Amino acid sequence: MRWRDMLRTVCWLLCCAPLSAAQDLVGLYLEWERDPTTTMVVNWVDLYPESSNTLLWRKEGASEWSTATAAHSVVAPSSLQRRQAHLTGLEADTRYEFAIGKAPDAKTQPLVFRTMPKDLSTRGLRFVNGGDTMATRERFEAMNRCSTALDPDFVLFGGDLAYEDGVKVSRVVAWLEAWTRTSVAKDRRVIPLVVGIGNHEVRGHFQGKVPHDAPYYYGLHVHENWRAYRALDFGSYLSLVLLDTNHTAPIEGEQTAWLASAMEQRANQQFLFPVYHYPAYGTTKAPKDLGPLDAPLSIAIRKHWVPLWEQHGISAAFEHDHHNWKRSHRIRAGQRDDANGLLYLGDGSWGVLPRKVPENGTAWWLAKAEAKNHLWCVDLRANGTATIRALDVEGQVFDTVELATARTQPKRSE
Numbered sequence: 001m002r003w004r005d006m007l008r009t010v011c012w013l014l015c016c017a018p019l020s021a022a023q024d025l026v027g028l029y030l031e032w033e034r035d036p037t038t039t040m041v042v043n044w045v046d047l048y049p050e051s052s053n054t055l056l057w058r059k060e061g062a063s064e065w066s067t068a069t070a071a072h073s074v075v076a077p078s079s080l081q082r083r084q085a086h087l088t089g090l091e092a093d094t095r096y097e098f099a100i101g102k103a104p105d106a107k108t109q110p111l112v113f114r115t116m117p118k119d120l121s122t123r124g125l126r127f128v129n130g131g132d133t134m135a136t137r138e139r140f141e142a143m144n145r146c147s148t149a150l151d152p153d154f155v156l157f158g159g160d161l162a163y164e165d166g167v168k169v170s171r172v173v174a175w176l177e178a179w180t181r182t183s184v185a186k187d188r189r190v191i192p193l194v195v196g197i198g199n200h201e202v203r204g205h206f207q208g209k210v211p212h213d214a215p216y217y218y219g220l221h222v223h224e225n226w227r228a229y230r231a232l233d234f235g236s237y238l239s240l241v242l243l244d245t246n247h248t249a250p251i252e253g254e255q256t257a258w259l260a261s262a263m264e265q266r267a268n269q270q271f272l273f274p275v276y277h278y279p280a281y282g283t284t285k286a287p288k289d290l291g292p293l294d295a296p297l298s299i300a301i302r303k304h305w306v307p308l309w310e311q312h313g314i315s316a317a318f319e320h321d322h323h324n325w326k327r328s329h330r331i332r333a334g335q336r337d338d339a340n341g342l343l344y345l346g347d348g349s350w351g352v353l354p355r356k357v358p359e360n361g362t363a364w365w366l367a368k369a370e371a372k373n374h375l376w377c378v379d380l381r382a383n384g385t386a387t388i389r390a391l392d393v394e395g396q397v398f399d400t401v402e403l404a405t406a407r408t409q410p411k412r413s414e
């Protein structure tokens with residue numbers, strides 16, 4: 001019996017071997033640099049300078065493979081090897097099979113990626129948001145499984161991924177391995193990532209030099225000209241505006257000027273979500289004898305960025321860093337405005353130990369808050385409405401907010 005049990009265990013391990021083990025990869029992840037309706041960036045990381053730079057890909061159902069040559073870089077100061085294959089000119093809302101190095105044998109079903117729809121007329125779009133992802137690998141993987149079960153089009157992380165502080169490469173490896181083995185949906189589809197920067201991607205946490213102080217963020221993820229702030233436009237129906245809350249770029253100055261221009265250029269985009277790490281309307285980290293809103297970074301965000309969002313209109317802002325769950329009241333010009341205020345959703349508690357939220361009645365800006373691990377699941381529809389749900393690690397929905405319009409009404413605050 002004992003031998004039979006051992007044999008069964010060995011068979012189980014072989015059948016369930018994670019992808020990373022099967023292909024000797026540390027990580028495999030999908031990102032976007034340009035329009036997700038027609039492009040894809042396939043990234044893979046391993047330990048070997050001499051391994052293949054070739055990506056094979058084909059539309060699902062096609063018999064012939066196309067090949068692409070990935071850019072190869074060393075993720076210094078580690079010896080991790082990253083390959084990055086940029087695919088362009090793809091068809092919208094289409095499944096593509098892909099493989100690394102060589103075509104899989106006939107018995108192996110290849111992995112799949114899917115481009116985003118051209119518009120929302122044929123189907124809605126679902127994405128998941130969270131941040132502060134990995135205190136321990138176990139917590140990270142547990143919430144990843146909850147996210148993957150929702151079958152989202154992509155996952156949007158607002159910083160503080162591996163808690164590597166620009167230094168601890170072993171945590172980067174653990175994060176990549178964990179993500180790789182928990183981000184494949186039931187139909188072999190690898191769920192893409194959109195990743196913002198947080199303090200724990202940076203040596204010293206704030207005012208880091210690029211790329212020196214954030215080598216793993218800039219070495220592993222898509223960025224634009226060595227800036228972590230950028231906009232990602234999904235056709236004309238969605239823009240994600242990723243921002244850097246003083247980790248490697250100051251809030252005021254160049255970044256704010258860029259944001260002003262980015263908001264102006266995206267006045268006609270249907271949905272628009274700013275995404276950033278440190279919150280404007282947080283739940284903890286109050287300076288001594290003061291409240292969370294008195295933190296200098298929060299003040300700077302409210303001074304420089306919030307007026308631009310109020311002026312142009314947003315769908316909701318995703319905030320992180322405080323390791324709690326919160327939904328703000330609708331806020332405009334520094335006070336509650338139920339009719340046309342902005343909604344702030346946070347506060348980054350994917351896979352970390354939750355902290356403590358303000359006592360009931362002591363934080364005017366909070367509609368609800370709990371010290372709780374969670375993710376946000378966002379469903380966008382063609383008619384400009386959206387449903388945003390908060391789920392716990394068991395997959396239970398514990399809060400729902402409906403957007404009646406895609407963005408708040410553009411209006412210059414007084």
Ligand SMILES: [Fe+2]
Binds near residue numbers: 200322
């Ligand atoms: Fe943080």
